[in-house]
Amino acid sequence: MRYGHFDDEAREYVITTPNTPYPWINYLGSEQFFSLLSHQAGGYSFYRDAKMRRLTRYRYNNIPSDAGGRYFYINDGGDVWTPSWMPVKAELDHFECRHGLGYSRITGERRGLRVESLFFVPMGENAEVQKVTLTNTSDAAKSFTLFSFVEFCLWNAQDDQTNYQRNLSIGEVEVEPFNGTSSAIYHKTEYRERRDHYAVYAVNAEAAGFDTDRDTFVGAYNSLGEAAVPFAGRSADSVASGWYPIGSHSLEITLEPGASTSYTFVLGYIENPVEEKWAPADEAAGIKALQVINKTRAHELLARFATTEQTDAAFEALAAYWTELLSGYSVTSGDEKLDRMVNVWNQYQCMVTFNMSRSASYFETGIGRGMGFRDSNQDLLGFVHLVPERARERILDIAATQFPDGSAYHQYQPLTKRGNDDIGSGFNDDPLWLILGVAAYIKETGDFGILDEPVPFDNDESTAASLFEHLSRSFTFTVDNLGPHGLPLIGRADWNDCLNLSCFSTEPGESFQTTENQAGGVAESVFIATMFVHIGPEYAELAERRGQTDVAASARAAIEKVRAATLEHGWDGEWFLRAYDFYGNKIGTDEKPEGKIWIEPQGFAVMAGIGTEVPADGGRSVAVRALDSVKAMLGTDHGLMLQHPAYTSYQVELGEVSTYPPGYKENGGIFCHNNPWVIIAETIVGRGAQAFDYYKRITPAYREDISDVHKLEPYVYAQMIAGKEAVRHGEAKNSWLTGTAAWCFVAVSQHLLGVRTGYDALIVDPCIGPEVPQFTVRRRARGATYEITVHNTGGKGARLTVDGTPIEGNAIPYAPAGSTVRVEVEV
Numbered sequence: 001m002r003y004g005h006f007d008d009e010a011r012e013y014v015i016t017t018p019n020t021p022y023p024w025i026n027y028l029g030s031e032q033f034f035s036l037l038s039h040q041a042g043g044y045s046f047y048r049d050a051k052m053r054r055l056t057r058y059r060y061n062n063i064p065s066d067a068g069g070r071y072f073y074i075n076d077g078g079d080v081w082t083p084s085w086m087p088v089k090a091e092l093d094h095f096e097c098r099h100g101l102g103y104s105r106i107t108g109e110r111r112g113l114r115v116e117s118l119f120f121v122p123m124g125e126n127a128e129v130q131k132v133t134l135t136n137t138s139d140a141a142k143s144f145t146l147f148s149f150v151e152f153c154l155w156n157a158q159d160d161q162t163n164y165q166r167n168l169s170i171g172e173v174e175v176e177p178f179n180g181t182s183s184a185i186y187h188k189t190e191y192r193e194r195r196d197h198y199a200v201y202a203v204n205a206e207a208a209g210f211d212t213d214r215d216t217f218v219g220a221y222n223s224l225g226e227a228a229v230p231f232a233g234r235s236a237d238s239v240a241s242g243w244y245p246i247g248s249h250s251l252e253i254t255l256e257p258g259a260s261t262s263y264t265f266v267l268g269y270i271e272n273p274v275e276e277k278w279a280p281a282d283e284a285a286g287i288k289a290l291q292v293i294n295k296t297r298a299h300e301l302l303a304r305f306a307t308t309e310q311t312d313a314a315f316e317a318l319a320a321y322w323t324e325l326l327s328g329y330s331v332t333s334g335d336e337k338l339d340r341m342v343n344v345w346n347q348y349q350c351m352v353t354f355n356m357s358r359s360a361s362y363f364e365t366g367i368g369r370g371m372g373f374r375d376s377n378q379d380l381l382g383f384v385h386l387v388p389e390r391a392r393e394r395i396l397d398i399a400a401t402q403f404p405d406g407s408a409y410h411q412y413q414p415l416t417k418r419g420n421d422d423i424g425s426g427f428n429d430d431p432l433w434l435i436l437g438v439a440a441y442i443k444e445t446g447d448f449g450i451l452d453e454p455v456p457f458d459n460d461e462s463t464a465a466s467l468f469e470h471l472s473r474s475f476t477f478t479v480d481n482l483g484p485h486g487l488p489l490i491g492r493a494d495w496n497d498c499l500n501l502s503c504f505s506t507e508p509g510e511s512f513q514t515t516e517n518q519a520g521g522v523a524e525s526v527f528i529a530t531m532f533v534h535i536g537p538e539y540a541e542l543a544e545r546r547g548q549t550d551v552a553a554s555a556r557a558a559i560e561k562v563r564a565a566t567l568e569h570g571w572d573g574e575w576f577l578r579a580y581d582f583y584g585n586k587i588g589t590d591e592k593p594e595g596k597i598w599i600e601p602q603g604f605a606v607m608a609g610i611g612t613e614v615p616a617d618g619g620r621s622v623a624v625r626a627l628d629s630v631k632a633m634l635g636t637d638h639g640l641m642l643q644h645p646a647y648t649s650y651q652v653e654l655g656e657v658s659t660y661p662p663g664y665k666e667n668g669g670i671f672c673h674n675n676p677w678v679i680i681a682e683t684i685v686g687r688g689a690q691a692f693d694y695y696k697r698i699t700p701a702y703r704e705d706i707s708d709v710h711k712l713e714p715y716v717y718a719q720m721i722a723g724k725e726a727v728r729h730g731e732a733k734n735s736w737l738t739g740t741a742a743w744c745f746v747a748v749s750q751h752l753l754g755v756r757t758g759y760d761a762l763i764v765d766p767c768i769g770p771e772v773p774q775f776t777v778r779r780r781a782r783g784a785t786y787e788i789t790v791h792n793t794g795g796k797g798a799r800l801t802v803d804g805t806p807i808e809g810n811a812i813p814y815a816p817a818g819s820t821v822r823v824e825v826e827v
């Protein structure tokens with residue numbers, strides 16, 4: 001069952017009913033100002049950091065769910081309704097929400113009045129713009145009142161939800177005298193003291209009235225669906241003092257039959273230099289010193305959206321921005337689901353994960369985690385081709401949270417760019433992901449110079465060393481932290497945050513990741529070993545290119561040792577082991593009744609080329625045996641499970657992984673992030689059909705028809721789909737913010753379709769099976785454009801003709817910027 005459809009031409013997903021199984025959201029903004037917006041106008045906005053600079057309030061875990069957002073109420077002769085359906089939930093004659101690239105358009109119609117709200121964050125602005133277009137679709141004139149509504153958050157979203165004894169006394173607003181061109185409400189809580197930022201919510205028209213006090217607007221004991229002011233039909237012109245500041249305007253509108261009118265509302269974030277915080281004292285105007293905020297910057301912002309034409313131009317600029325961004329990689333394959341994922345939605349989600357890391361979604365409150373070290377590095381893999389300059393900045397920020405011994409803060413706050421002490425370090429996979437992210441960036445851009453950038457350790461400028469030195473410490477950290485089998489020590493956890501082999505927690509509520517680890521642990525991770533063998537060679541290659549041949553040689557020797565240790569101590573017979581626990585016992589072995597096989601090392605080992613040699617007798621390689629075991633034991637129609645059988649009881653020596661009921665999350669869930677590793681691995685052993693089949697199982701456009709089962713947005717990946725042993729097999733959770741986005745883009749663009757950047761050449765190496773007989777990829781790289789048409793019989797081992805000349809191998813040296821290269825491929 002579906003709840004809408006894709007509009008590929010418009011690059012939109014069109015939701016045609018408010019009653020989706022869960023709020024289906026979109027993200028507005030891709031620079032500094034962000035909004036989460038559901039199909040029923042729920043959500044919130046923030047500036048840069050969802051915890052520290054939250055503009056509007058949202059209540060997670062609320063009843064009814066998704067109540068709280070930016071709402072427009074209509075009072076049409078006493079009939080009160082909201083075009084986004086929520087919160088009044090009056091029946092609509094027509095409903096539609098179009099989620100597009102950085103914007104959403106929600107249209108509701110009732111009793112001859114159509115209201116379309118277009119929400120977007122314009123490029124270069126720290127503001128959400130809301131263009132509201134009202135059309136009289138009846139055959140009689142209509143007079144009605146439109147009310148806007150946002151609820152302000154008192155900036156620090158965590159404090160806002162906890163510190164009522166203070167917060168209910170500090171709320172302050174200003175309301176601008178209505179001067180005929182714009183009506184503005186300013187939220188300035190804490191501006192009197194240490195904040196130099198405020199929010200403005202304005203409309204480009206003279207409002208009939210306003211409200212800034214929530215209790216007045218909503219009415220005591222009412223829900224937003226029963227808000228007093230819209231039902232009364234008149235603003236109360238309330239001025240908040242403490243309690244709960246909001247912003248609401250009312251506009252009295254008359255429309256002839258068929259007529260239509262538009263307004264632009266702007267919700268903006270303004271920061272003033274400290275010395276310019278206040279409006280100068282002016283006795284005649286009644287302005288006392290240090291009391292009235294300096295609104296110059298707000299006025300400038302509002303002036304940029306004073307007319308509908310200006311708003312429309314900003315909207316067009318946003319569309320053009322996305323057209324340009326997405327032109328870096330596109331495919332025409334004849335499979336519309338594949339095309340829409342590759343060309344639009346997967347790349348779009350990569351932008352969102354790059355911006356948000358794992359901070360703010362409908363499953364992440366924006367107050368928990370900042371930017372993850374491992375997560376952000378992986379997000380780069382799907383992002384470097386979109387805005388390389390921002391990838392560069394991110395790499396330097398991430399590296400600056402590394403410690404001198406190569407280990408790293410697991411997370412940092414985007415506003416301060418400082419490592420997060422609450423969680424600290426000790427996740428021993430973290431350092432290696434930095435090498436992978438940097439390598440991807442250099443392959444995309446050719447910017448080897450980034451390796452010479454000075455970057456501090458732990459943000460202490462006096463310790464600055466080259467980025468290359470940071471990579472050396474990353475690499476060396478693994479070499480310096482090997483356990484008894486010559487495999488890397490796991491620390492608090494590796495990629496799998498829930499495999500906590502040293503924490504032995506028996507205290508309810510304690511964090512499995514940060515609680516004190518038991519001393520003397522020698523738990524080892526086969527997964528980190530496979531990572532090291534896969535990622536280490538990038539480090540060796542970079543060292544070599546810097547002329548450090550001895551460094552490269554010793555790095556390669558270290559890698560070979562870990563490769564050998566993985567084959568010797570990390571192989572269970574039909575698949576790779578997962579780890580050795582605190583006591584040196586195997587995890588992920590056929591010898592145990594539960595958790596026999598884990599997915600992570602299988603995919604990554606093959607990506608690393610461990611065991612890919614075909615044996616002399618022509619039988620199955622170690623790699624193929626591992627992948628066959630994955631298929632047999634972890635395969636489901638909804639994707640590949642993380643491990644099997646799931647744990648049925650808590651195992652103190654394993655940690656959080658065994659806390660989840662079987663089939664959910666890391667305990668036997670389909671944890672989508674690692675599925676693309678197996679997809680890539682299948683292409684490496686030449687099984688494109690199997691790889692493409694796995695891809696389709698988790699890719700949302702292919703799951704659209706089962707939206708009632710899947711439950712979440714059919715246009716973006718979710719972190720997890722419940723596994724076979726779960727009560728609700730096939731149901732997804734945690735959409736949007738997941739490493740699945742970047743890795744699936746890598747899998748499909750670089751391995752299934754097979755076009756990837758190398759250090760000196762573009763590599764064309766498709767392996768997708770016979771289902772897609774012909775496709776054309778357009779790839780921009782280093783300023784040149786490549787049009788690559790693949791005639792595909794389903795195998796592997798492409799034969800290339802470049803501008804009419806057959807070439808040896810699959811690497812096309814980069815062409816001069818500005819040129820177009822035509823490539824014909826037979827595979």
Ligand code: GLC
Nearest residue numbers: 358372374375495496497498
């Ligand atoms: C979450 C975390 C990520 C981790 C994964 C597996 O997605 O953000 O860092 O690797 O879970 O535990």
Ligand code: GLC
Nearest residue numbers: 496497498513656665666719
């Ligand atoms: C990851 C895991 C989650 C775990 C969390 C701890 O997000 O997916 O299960 O609780 O990390 O930080």
